[in-house]
Amino acid sequence: MVAFLLPQKLAVFFIRLFILSGLKKNQTMQEAIDHLFQKDPIFQYIIDTYGLPTIPKRPQGFETLVLLILEQQVSIDSAKATFLKIKAEHATFKPELLVDVSDDQYRAFGVSRQKSTYIKALSSAILNKEIDLESLPQKTAEQVREELIKIKGIGNWTIDIYLMFCLQEPDLLPLGDIAVVNTIKELLDIHDKSIMETHTINWSPYRSYATFLLWHYYLRKRKRTIVY
Numbered sequence: 001m002v003a004f005l006l007p008q009k010l011a012v013f014f015i016r017l018f019i020l021s022g023l024k025k026n027q028t029m030q031e032a033i034d035h036l037f038q039k040d041p042i043f044q045y046i047i048d049t050y051g052l053p054t055i056p057k058r059p060q061g062f063e064t065l066v067l068l069i070l071e072q073q074v075s076i077d078s079a080k081a082t083f084l085k086i087k088a089e090h091a092t093f094k095p096e097l098l099v100d101v102s103d104d105q106y107r108a109f110g111v112s113r114q115k116s117t118y119i120k121a122l123s124s125a126i127l128n129k130e131i132d133l134e135s136l137p138q139k140t141a142e143q144v145r146e147e148l149i150k151i152k153g154i155g156n157w158t159i160d161i162y163l164m165f166c167l168q169e170p171d172l173l174p175l176g177d178i179a180v181v182n183t184i185k186e187l188l189d190i191h192d193k194s195i196m197e198t199h200t201i202n203w204s205p206y207r208s209y210a211t212f213l214l215w216h217y218y219l220r221k222r223k224r225t226i227v228y
Contacts, residue, residue: 053216118153
């Protein structure tokens with residue numbers, strides 16, 4: 001009897017999961033907004049002023065991590081232009097290819113020596129099986145951080161963005177991000193990072209959504225549009 005019931009229960013589970021999957025995104029966004037409105041008036045002000053943000057999403061894997069390395073401490077537009085130059089020359093864009101690109105070639109693409117070192121370090125880590133990017137979605141945010149932080153050139157900001165954009169981690173606030181920090185300073189008049197950390201705990205478990213709203217405010221106020 002049990003042997004027949006188990007598949008039936010699993011079938012019901014997957015049917016319900018399929019039905020709910022289309023609703024989950026909007027439900028989660030609404031839950032996040034309701035929560036953030038209760039915790040801090042700045043979020044209602046942002047939405048009343050500029051409307052709802054686009055939720056950034058990027059594919060998981062090697063290409064996105066390379067793009068994030070390129071985005072470190074430069075504008076997204078500048079990094080994307082460099083990324084597209086590399087892709088135009090190396091369409092396959094695989095670790096085994098990028099690990100052998102010379103520093104001179106990287107420099108011709110607009111990649112600094114430091115960042116070319118980081119791209120090669122990531123490529124080597126994948127080729128040497130020091131990290132398995134395909135396994136990351138099955139891990140917790142803490143486990144993903146422990147894996148990625150070992151790679152030269154991948155720090156907490158890069159990991160935060162990967163978790164938020166690629167793995168849809170809902171509760172991260174990257175206080176290494178200049179736009180996030182400057183918006184908190186402007187809207188909350190908090191200038192000390194330790195106080196920022198304490199204050200923003202109240203935004204949990206939706207700090208990633210709070211981040212998207214802060215970015216939205218920062219960009220719209222400056223009349224900038226970014227395609228993530």
